[in-house]
Amino acid sequence: MSILQRLRPWRRLRELGILGMNQRNGDYILRYNPRRNFPLVDDKRRTKQLAEAAGVAIPKLYGVIEIEHQIDSLESILAQHSDFVAKPSHGSGGEGILVVTGRSQKGFRKSSGLIISQAEFKHHISNILSGMYSLGGLPDAALFEKRVNFYPVFESISYQGVPDIRTIVFRGIPVMAMIRLPTRLSDGRANLHQGAIGVGINIKTGITLSGVWRDQTLDRHPDTGAPIIGLQIPYWDDILLLTARCYNLARLGYIGVDIVLDRDLGPLMLELNARPGLSIQLANDFGLLNCLRKIEKFLVIPESFHDRVEIAKSLADDCGSSQKF
Amino acid sequence: MSKTTHVKILALILILAGSSLCAYKAIKLGLPLLPGEEIEVWSVEARLKFRAKKGPVKVRLMLPFAPPGHLIVDENFVSGKYGLSIQKVEGSNRQAEWAVRRASGNEILYYHLQIVPDNSDEPADPGKKKAVKPPFPKTPEYPEYLAAAVDALLDEVRHKSADTATFTRELIVRLNSKTADENLKLLNSQTGSELDRVRQLTSILAGARIPSRMINLLFLSDGVRHGSLVPWIQVHDGSDWIPFNPESGESKIPQDALLWQIGDQPPFEIEGGRNGELEFSIGRLSQEPLMIAERRARKMNSRIMEFSLFSLPIQTQNVYRILLMVPIGAMFIVFLRNIVGFKTFGTFMPILIALAFRETELMWGVILFSLLVALGLLLRFYLEYLQLLLVPRLAAVLIIVILLMMTISIFSHRLGIESGLSVALFPMVILAMTIERMSLVWEEHGAGEALQQGIGSLAVAVMAYLVMRNEWLNHIIFVFPDLLLTVLAATLLLGRYTGYRITELWRFRSALQR
Numbered sequence: 001m002s003i004l005q006r007l008r009p010w011r012r013l014r015e016l017g018i019l020g021m022n023q024r025n026g027d028y029i030l031r032y033n034p035r036r037n038f039p040l041v042d043d044k045r046r047t048k049q050l051a052e053a054a055g056v057a058i059p060k061l062y063g064v065i066e067i068e069h070q071i072d073s074l075e076s077i078l079a080q081h082s083d084f085v086a087k088p089s090h091g092s093g094g095e096g097i098l099v100v101t102g103r104s105q106k107g108f109r110k111s112s113g114l115i116i117s118q119a120e121f122k123h124h125i126s127n128i129l130s131g132m133y134s135l136g137g138l139p140d141a142a143l144f145e146k147r148v149n150f151y152p153v154f155e156s157i158s159y160q161g162v163p164d165i166r167t168i169v170f171r172g173i174p175v176m177a178m179i180r181l182p183t184r185l186s187d188g189r190a191n192l193h194q195g196a197i198g199v200g201i202n203i204k205t206g207i208t209l210s211g212v213w214r215d216q217t218l219d220r221h222p223d224t225g226a227p228i229i230g231l232q233i234p235y236w237d238d239i240l241l242l243t244a245r246c247y248n249l250a251r252l253g254y255i256g257v258d259i260v261l262d263r264d265l266g267p268l269m270l271e272l273n274a275r276p277g278l279s280i281q282l283a284n285d286f287g288l289l290n291c292l293r294k295i296e297k298f299l300v301i302p303e304s305f306h307d308r309v310e311i312a313k314s315l316a317d318d319c320g321s322s323q324k325f
Numbered sequence: 326m327s328k329t330t331h332v333k334i335l336a337l338i339l340i341l342a343g344s345s346l347c348a349y350k351a352i353k354l355g356l357p358l359l360p361g362e363e364i365e366v367w368s369v370e371a372r373l374k375f376r377a378k379k380g381p382v383k384v385r386l387m388l389p390f391a392p393p394g395h396l397i398v399d400e401n402f403v404s405g406k407y408g409l410s411i412q413k414v415e416g417s418n419r420q421a422e423w424a425v426r427r428a429s430g431n432e433i434l435y436y437h438l439q440i441v442p443d444n445s446d447e448p449a450d451p452g453k454k455k456a457v458k459p460p461f462p463k464t465p466e467y468p469e470y471l472a473a474a475v476d477a478l479l480d481e482v483r484h485k486s487a488d489t490a491t492f493t494r495e496l497i498v499r500l501n502s503k504t505a506d507e508n509l510k511l512l513n514s515q516t517g518s519e520l521d522r523v524r525q526l527t528s529i530l531a532g533a534r535i536p537s538r539m540i541n542l543l544f545l546s547d548g549v550r551h552g553s554l555v556p557w558i559q560v561h562d563g564s565d566w567i568p569f570n571p572e573s574g575e576s577k578i579p580q581d582a583l584l585w586q587i588g589d590q591p592p593f594e595i596e597g598g599r600n601g602e603l604e605f606s607i608g609r610l611s612q613e614p615l616m617i618a619e620r621r622a623r624k625m626n627s628r629i630m631e632f633s634l635f636s637l638p639i640q641t642q643n644v645y646r647i648l649l650m651v652p653i654g655a656m657f658i659v660f661l662r663n664i665v666g667f668k669t670f671g672t673f674m675p676i677l678i679a680l681a682f683r684e685t686e687l688m689w690g691v692i693l694f695s696l697l698v699a700l701g702l703l704l705r706f707y708l709e710y711l712q713l714l715l716v717p718r719l720a721a722v723l724i725i726v727i728l729l730m731m732t733i734s735i736f737s738h739r740l741g742i743e744s745g746l747s748v749a750l751f752p753m754v755i756l757a758m759t760i761e762r763m764s765l766v767w768e769e770h771g772a773g774e775a776l777q778q779g780i781g782s783l784a785v786a787v788m789a790y791l792v793m794r795n796e797w798l799n800h801i802i803f804v805f806p807d808l809l810l811t812v813l814a815a816t817l818l819l820g821r822y823t824g825y826r827i828t829e830l831w832r833f834r835s836a837l838q839r
Contacts, residue, residue: 012837018829018833026823119712131715132715132765278829281833
């Protein structure tokens with residue numbers, strides 16, 4: 001790095017094609033994500049309905065609780081399920097999500113192995129309803145859905161909880177992906193700012209690149225010690241197709257699609273995010289801008305998501321993993 | 326046209342509009358750009374005492390009008406039951422006329438005025454402006470026994486002078502010389518008061534066919550209680566009126582003298598009263614230059630000043646003094662968040678805290694804020710244990726915050742720390758929300774993150790306070806609120822800033838290191 005670059009680091013970031021927060025908001029979210037479509041992705045229940053209608057695979061929804069009074073009827077919803085996930089419908093950043101892996105006499109067992117009592121569990125649901133985890137603190141609904149039995153290939157590289165695959169999809173074309181691995185620090189959750197690891201994925205092949213954890217790069221899982229580089233993500237083509245399809249659900253130009261791999265059901269769409277974070281660039285070791293700029297120039301984007309995946313793969317050579325910073 | 330260009334053009338228009346209004350006010354109306362030191366102002370009170378004769382009374386008082394070297398910034402009359410009218414008389418004077426149908430006994434009328442030294446060319450001596458050449462006076466008929474003395478004197482003076490000015494000076498010097506000859510002794514014996522002396526001078530000058538007139542000056546000095554007008558004389562040299570001190574021959578009105586009146590008419594006249602007496606009290610005040618400039622601008626009859634903040638009642642003005650700083654604080658927050666990349670609890674929470682710091686002083690503000698948040702957090706954790714619903718819990722935190730504020734006020738008052746009383750000025754809803762948010766972050770991301778964000782918010786509040794406290798900014802934004810258009814423009818431009826935040830240079834440092 002020359003002295004000039006050292007003095008003007010923003011120049012260097014620009015050259016590397018790193019997308020900054022202001023530019024993400026100003027040039028992509030504001031321009032490509034129409035405001036009126038936000039509720040479709042901010043409300044996970046509506047996203048699920050849309051996905052079901054479009055035939056996009058999702059984890060099965062067990063039930064919804066909307067008002068305080070219904071909390072007492074929780075048992076009837078969850079009676080047949082010993083494991084499930086409770087999450088706020090309007091949650092963001094993975095907050096308020098409670099993963100229950102089993103039951104005991106005292107209450108529920110969380111993915112971390114800790115037991116929470118019935119009362120604590122109900123208080124948590126009540127907090128969700130009162131809007132504690134929702135954007136803007138508005139009253140919310142609590143969703144109960146099937147807990148994903150994650151694919152065994154990930155067993156050695158995740159510490160409690162479910163790893164998920166985050167893909168940035170721009171105008172329906174997947175441009176960058178990473179797999180997020182829960183750690184002890186993240187308490188089983190798969191959000192990078194909560195301490196999960198992000199591992200970049202080669203869009204073309206579905207093989208993992210290097211990982212990033214708390215701003216530093218690493219090649220082994222900090223808790224399990226298993227290598228995280230060079231793994232082949234199963235069902236990669238299906239995953240790409242699924243992400244490309246998700247664009248049609250909400251018609252938002254710049255989204256993050258979260259996908260989990262179920263042992264039996266294959267890739268399932270967990271949620272869509274209208275304001276996906278920027279850390280994916282660190283996990284992939286390259287900036288988003290080059291690719292986004294190329295796609296911005298396209299006058300027409302094919303309707304078929306197969307074609308869009310092809311475009312994604314062809315672009316991967318130009319602006320993807322080959323162009324590392 | 327792209328959105329960014331659109332914003333740029335809009336910002337340009339706003340900046341042009343804001344700065345041209347501002348420039349007009351600064352250059353044309355002379356509003357000060359700097360808060361500056363206080364300016365000395367002369368406060369003059371003319372007191373007209375008389376005894377009314379049980380019947381209608383009319384009182385006329387000559388008033389100064391655009392005196393050279395001074396600017397009247399304020400004047401007012403204390404007239405009591407008298408009706409008051411002000412008119413221009415004889416071109417370069419003003420006259421106040423008080424009238425009442427019935428008055429008896431001792432009456433006093435007051436006229437106050439405030440003047441500041443003003444050396445600008447405008448407004449020039451009105452006598453000069455109307456440079457109508459006065460007619461040459463007729464040679465007066467001196468009494469038999471004086472005529473010879475006057476003639477002798479004029480002859481003598483004429484020999485020793487070149488023009489009207491030197492003639493007059495020579496004449497005055499002679500009349501006042503201590504080694505007076507017989508002629509002068511005779512002349513001097515005719516004059517008692519200064520007024521008589523000036524009258525005599527006028528008539529002698531008329532003998533030389535030099536037009537002259539009397540002027541009345543008021544000498545300004547601090548603490549005068551019973552001042553009076555001092556008559557001088559002005560002679561016309563064919564183009565200008567030149568003032569002369571009838572005692573020393575000095576031909577320039579001194580800086581500390583106010584030209585009260587031009588002409589021979591008495592300074593005041595009373596119909597229906599007697600024992601009239603005119604006295605002056607003079608004092609020196611210091612005032613904000615802003616006030617003077619504002620009054621001066623108003624005197625210039627500017628429409629803009631009529632629609633300025635100065636036209637509001639003082640109390641409302643003071644509210645706006647604070648309110649107008651909020652946009653500055655808001656722009657500062659935009660800068661910190663979008664350019665620097667600071668995280669704070671709540672977008673504009675720091676501004677409101679900073680506004681509270683204005684009242685509490687910085688150190689006490691920080692201490693009280695930290696104390697309140699810390700105590701609030703403690704109690705909030707207890708509430709968490711009780712597992713309350715969100716809105717009741719928020720309300721409970723709010724109530725606790727107010728109870729804490731009250732307790733702190735009472736205790737600090739007991740302990741004699743009066744600064745603790747100002748805690749009541751904190752925006753309590755904002756405090757309650759801060760406590761709530763902080764406890765959530767504490768729960769979910771740990772104490773470190775919560776303290777980091779809390780201290781970050783406090784630091785931003787302190788910075789916003791220091792910016793909003795800046796005396797010059799306060800001054801400039803209040804005097805030139807048009808600058809808010811510029812602030813708006815800057816905010817709009819920041820709204821289209823898509824460059825990196827400074828914290829992102831750190832965040833993506835691993836990319837930079839390669």
